[in-house]
Amino acid sequence: MKQAWQHFLQYKPLLKELVRRDLKVKYRRSFLGYIWSLLNPLLMMCVMTLVFSYMFRFDIPNYPLYLITGQTLWTFFNESTNMSMYSVLQNGALIKKVYIPKFIFPISRVLSSFVTMSFSLVAILVVMVFSKSPFYWTILLFPVPLFFLLLFAMGIGMVLSALSVYFRDITHLYGVLTLAWMYLTPIFYPVSALPEEVLPVILGNPMYAYITFFREIVLYGTVPEPILWLKCVLISLTTLALGLVVFRKMQRNFILYI
Amino acid sequence: MNKGSPIIEVRNVSMRFNLATEKTDTVKEYIVKLLKRQLMFNEFYALRDVSLTVNRGEAVALIGANGSGKSTLLKCIAGVLYPTTGSIQVRGSIAPLIELGAGFDPDLTARENIYLNGAVFGHDREFMDEHFKSIVDFAELWDFIDVPVKNFSSGMVARLGFSIATEVSADILVVDEILAVGDFRFQQKCKERMADMMKGGTTLLFVSHSEEQVRELCQKAVWLQRGELMMWGSCASVVESYLAAQEIGRRSQ
Numbered sequence A: 001m002k003q004a005w006q007h008f009l010q011y012k013p014l015l016k017e018l019v020r021r022d023l024k025v026k027y028r029r030s031f032l033g034y035i036w037s038l039l040n041p042l043l044m045m046c047v048m049t050l051v052f053s054y055m056f057r058f059d060i061p062n063y064p065l066y067l068i069t070g071q072t073l074w075t076f077f078n079e080s081t082n083m084s085m086y087s088v089l090q091n092g093a094l095i096k097k098v099y100i101p102k103f104i105f106p107i108s109r110v111l112s113s114f115v116t117m118s119f120s121l122v123a124i125l126v127v128m129v130f131s132k133s134p135f136y137w138t139i140l141l142f143p144v145p146l147f148f149l150l151l152f153a154m155g156i157g158m159v160l161s162a163l164s165v166y167f168r169d170i171t172h173l174y175g176v177l178t179l180a181w182m183y184l185t186p187i188f189y190p191v192s193a194l195p196e197e198v199l200p201v202i203l204g205n206p207m208y209a210y211i212t213f214f215r216e217i218v219l220y221g222t223v224p225e226p227i228l229w230l231k232c233v234l235i236s237l238t239t240l241a242l243g244l245v246v247f248r249k250m251q252r253n254f255i256l257y258i
Numbered sequence B: 001m002n003k004g005s006p007i008i009e010v011r012n013v014s015m016r017f018n019l020a021t022e023k024t025d026t027v028k029e030y031i032v033k034l035l036k037r038q039l040m041f042n043e044f045y046a047l048r049d050v051s052l053t054v055n056r057g058e059a060v061a062l063i064g065a066n067g068s069g070k071s072t073l074l075k076c077i078a079g080v081l082y083p084t085t086g087s088i089q090v091r092g093s094i095a096p097l098i099e100l101g102a103g104f105d106p107d108l109t110a111r112e113n114i115y116l117n118g119a120v121f122g123h124d125r126e127f128m129d130e131h132f133k134s135i136v137d138f139a140e141l142w143d144f145i146d147v148p149v150k151n152f153s154s155g156m157v158a159r160l161g162f163s164i165a166t167e168v169s170a171d172i173l174v175v176d177e178i179l180a181v182g183d184f185r186f187q188q189k190c191k192e193r194m195a196d197m198m199k200g201g202t203t204l205l206f207v208s209h210s211e212e213q214v215r216e217l218c219q220k221a222v223w224l225q226r227g228e229l230m231m232w233g234s235c236a237s238v239v240e241s242y243l244a245a246q247e248i249g250r251r252s253q
Helices: A002-010 A010-025 A035-056 A063-090 A092-097 A104-130 A138-140 A145-168 A171-181 A197-205 A206-220 A225-258 B028-034 B070-077 B110-120 B125-139 B155-168 B186-197 B213-219 B235-252
Strands: B006-018 B043-055 B059-063 B085-090 B096-099 B172-176 B204-207 B218-224 B229-236
Touching: A002 A010, A010 A104, A010 B059, A010 B110, A010 B125, A035 A063, A035 A104, A063 A092, A063 A104, A063 A145, A063 A171, A063 A206, A063 B110, A092 A225, A104 A145, A138 A145, A138 A206, A145 A206, A145 A225, A145 B125, A171 B235, A206 A225, A206 B096, A225 B096, B043 B085, B043 B204, B043 B218, B043 B229, B059 B070, B059 B213, B059 B235, B070 B085, B070 B172, B070 B204, B096 B155, B110 B125, B125 B155, B155 B186, B186 B204, B186 B213, B204 B213, B213 B235, B218 B235, B229 B235
Parallel strands: B059 B204, B059 B218, B096 B172, B172 B204
Antiparallel strands: B006 B043, B006 B085, B218 B229
């Protein structure tokens, strides 16, 4: 364990460079550059607010904020896991050439998405100011759910990146899966809008736990109950551990399949 | 760290590829093959029971026909491939000159790629800042330093790749047929740098089809044929036997 950690530290510069590269490539040749990370969630929120306030009419106070908090977290999860899924495949040329600890690829992708999301947090502030939402002190807890979500995304990302090397089908399947997952996560609708049979599924949905945590501290100004804390910690750590174990087991033969 | 002590020890290494499994890209195929027990079917040995020891400061050439396992052996030594059986022990850092520029991101500029590629070899930004000038000097790419690498010619990519990989003197230099790219002048420059590194005590592993280059650079040679070690010893005698065998093969056809 200690050895693995030292090994990791040795490749910290590479991790930094990979994150830097992802960020650079993402907005290369666009005029607004990083501003898109801020603009994109705002524009998406505007569209969705229009659609859902006029067409479906959910009875949620401060709907724009409700929407953008859920949407920011979901977008991060979706983007980071999707990008890490391809990370090993896309870096095949490098893997064939030099020895590098391979978990660095999914991890770097998740981290670069995380940086992008940090920019998007400003969009939430903008919405709060414009909708004249109250600022509670609990908002200062915001790194907590984001950190848990980061670990969760890393775990899922590692599993996906390893599996996709052996079965490319995963890459096609995952798109559908995330679509279903998104609809099963109360991002743009309230939990109360669901039929009772679906409730257990929602409650077992890890994304729901993180989003609820985030909304409680930002939107409602309450400190989440201990049970929710426990749930978030447990899910994050188990997923991360699972990711590490699966990835470690599968990485040896990556090169034969890339 | 004295000269002459073993730096690379290859013990009974075999490398097996499953040609059948290489083709199972979909879950369905995989399950079908699993049921038919075909997964371990079409085996191919790229290396069979190869053992050799390279001492510190030696220059060793790997020769043999295409597909004889030279690159596979280099990749095993570089730690890219894990041998199916046997073990490899390497005592020192490796500068792999395999597929130069393979780690470049085509969308990034040469400047950015230098930092990225440096990090691949484990160097941080400050370290690369110090060496930046001499890397670009050697590659002679100051005019194109802020151009995305995707617009480079293959020779320019190779120059940059070589320059980064050899900037820091490693204990072992692994060279896989890269001197075939680049113009004559740059080839000379690369050879000079390699010779300099070897004077400094760097061990060289060299794959080339050019008998001339092999004789020029190496004292020892390994002859591989269909994954088996045919001969291993002084460069002149191994190259001679290899050429003689090729001659016989040509005549008998």
